[in-house]
Amino acid sequence: MKGNEALAEAAIQAGCRHFFGYPITPQTELAAYMSKRMPKIGGTYLQAESEIAAINMVLGAASAGVRAMTSSSSPGISLKGEGISYIAGSDLPALIINVQRGGPGLGGIQPSQADYWQATKALGHGDFQILVFAPSTVQEMVDLVSDAFDLADTYRMPAMILADGMLGQMMEPVEIRSNEHKKPIEKPWATTGHQNKRVHNVVNSLYLQPKDLERLVRERFARYEVIKQKEQRAEEYLTEDADLVLVAYGASSRVARSAVNKAREQGFKVGLVRPITLWPFPTDVLQKNAKTAKGFLCVEMSMGQMVDDVRLAVNGAVPVDFYGRTGGMIPSPAEILTKMKEILGGAQ
Amino acid sequence: MAIVFDRPHALTEVPFHYCPGCTHGIVHRLVAEVLDELGVEGRTVGVAPVGCAVMNYDYFSCDMVEAPHGRAPAVATGLKRALPENVIFTYQGDGDLAAIGTAETVHAATRGENITVIFINNAIYGMTGGQMAPTSLPGQVTQTTPYGRDVNTAGYPVRVCELLSTLDGVALAQRVAVDCVKNVVTAKKAIKKAFQNQIDGKGFSIVEVLSTCPTNWGLTPAEAMQWLRDNMMPYYPLGVYKDSVKGARIRGEE
Amino acid sequence: MAKSKDLNMLLAGFGGQGVLFAGKVIAYGGLMDNKEISWLPSYGPEMRGGTANCSICISDEPIGSPLVLTPNVFVAMNLPSFDRFINDVEPGGIVVVDSTLINKKVERTDVQAFYIPASRLAEENGLKGGANIILIGKLFRECGFCSREALDKAIEKCVPVHKAHLMGNNKKALEIGMSYEG
Incomplete structure (x- = not known):
């Protein structure tokens, strides 16, 4: 389907x-x-x-x-x-x-x-x-x-x-x-319709009194x-011993996963956190990984948007890098692998 | 002692906030009387517009939904499709219905959406302080046409009933006024018909009510009524523009 | 069952040649063998006559990227597609070429190339528009992307009910491709 x-x-x-x-x-x-x-x-x-x-x-x-x-x-x-x-x-x-x-x-x-x-x-x-x-x-x-x-x-x-x-x-x-x-x-x-059994229901978003609107918000x-x-949700893939943790969601997470597999074959300790809820953003799992990983690499099909939230979650604990393609381009596993190697300095 | 004049059940006890001489109050009352007479308040859901009548959800006793500016016919469509057995109406002003919400109005009408639309045409944007409306008359002075509406740059007014009467989905398109007792009686009949059409599954029914805005027209209430008769009625003649079951959609029938 | 090699396949040709349909049959073949599969079409503003291609992955493991950029199986159904993708094929990969429409040989020596005049065979056998299935038959012969049983089931699954009368033709086309040596 x-x-x-x-x-x-x-x-x-x-x-x-x-x-x-x-x-x-x-x-x-x-x-x-x-x-x-x-x-x-x-x-x-x-x-x-x-x-x-x-x-x-x-x-x-x-x-x-x-x-x-x-x-x-x-x-x-x-x-x-x-x-x-x-x-x-x-x-x-x-x-x-x-x-x-x-x-x-x-x-x-x-x-x-x-x-x-x-x-x-x-x-x-x-x-x-x-x-x-x-x-x-x-x-x-x-x-x-x-x-x-x-x-x-x-x-x-x-x-x-x-x-x-x-x-x-x-x-x-x-x-x-x-x-x-x-x-x-x-x-x-x-x-x-209240069927004459209750007072009328009103669905509304207008509150002209600032104090009412503030209370509601x-x-x-x-x-x-x-x-x-x-309700935070994320999937972790091979993150336990990972030096570098990729963060990607949706389509780009699939490419990232392929890249992680390729990197593992070559002996690099890398993993992937895949946010499943983007709001609420899975801050907790990233904070946990920030304690063990040496760095993060956010991969997106954009110029870098989710990376902001990754940086907020990691809060400066370790470096957060970004790799992205945009305009309808899909990053290839090979490109991501190259970027990972660049970050890891080629060291195994 | 017999009570000869009372608040319709379909109006709450919240006092109207409308300016003196504004005809919203009369039209609210007519709608409420019709809901009472048809005995449908309990299964009615009204849709409030953005404009002076935005808070009419406080005034009508039936369930109410407040729509974004111009989108009341779309919101009413969603309600009606979810609640086909209920009575759904919108209550909209000229800016809401004939400018920002033109597409929603025309398409709800052409779909023959089985809803009732009460359209208040007072030729001006009231709530925002008297700007040109799509129905402002040629030469009419407003806050944003300080030299009078120049049709060469601001275009011509939209005649809504005439426009909608060309659409097959429309069951009723009628223009009324509430400037005198006789016209109020006619207006109420039209509003009742517009609701009865819906109950009978006849399709989209709209009643356009020529209305006054003394505050933004800069006139007294009495002068405003006269201005309406002298200027609006010739441009927007009262009458029935469409009354037909032809092209109307009755749910469940092929 | 021993773990088989991941197949990352690319089918490419003109819109209207049945590129996406052929890809679907292959994907369903994998599915019928209980493999992990994905099918991803190129999509664009042109419905007919433009270029069309689709990526199919068949694997024992969950599919990572469904977008095949470096195929190990490439089916070329017209010349522009052949030219565009031939150098992307992984070394050791398989290339199947409709030699009626592609008047060129694969110059690379690190891939296995197979040629079949699928369009001509379709024409000769009264199977209008059946070249795509003939190519699948040929591909099946050369790389066995699924079991024979699964392939038959896949064809049955992919031919819509209102085109059931074409089932015989599809099966015939498959046979032609499978028995073609070259």
């Missing part, structure tokens, strides 16, 4: 019946899959007039308490930024998928990881965070879609799957399990602290 299609089916299996999209390469198969499946299961597939409309349809459906999602690629995600800010400010759960491509502007359509800053720090205006998951295989995309919906509901906030053109377009074997047996999380706040940030403590 193609990554994009696997994402779509996983969302359906997670109980999502409301998809609102707008065509853009390289996520198109996801929407096409939804347009085929949704009508057959009584769900909604709606091709909106724009990414802006699509994310606001998600806002509306999420207000009604259903699992709603949209998907797009980098330029489209910029347009969704407004709606995502409102969704976060209204404490609504929703799933947004970004199958990243090269930027800025129209950029290109080849795989990229240049939206890390946008996803983790600046998706819209205001003080807020969203959950950001970074799968590296088609199977993991499937598993994370389900988790993203669950955590979004639990913490009442938007969640994003930050994939890229490579993961979206590739095929790998995948097992999709239904999660629909899970007990849905109660949403007493949903605007479903502080409450939200208290929730973020809980998430930072409980």
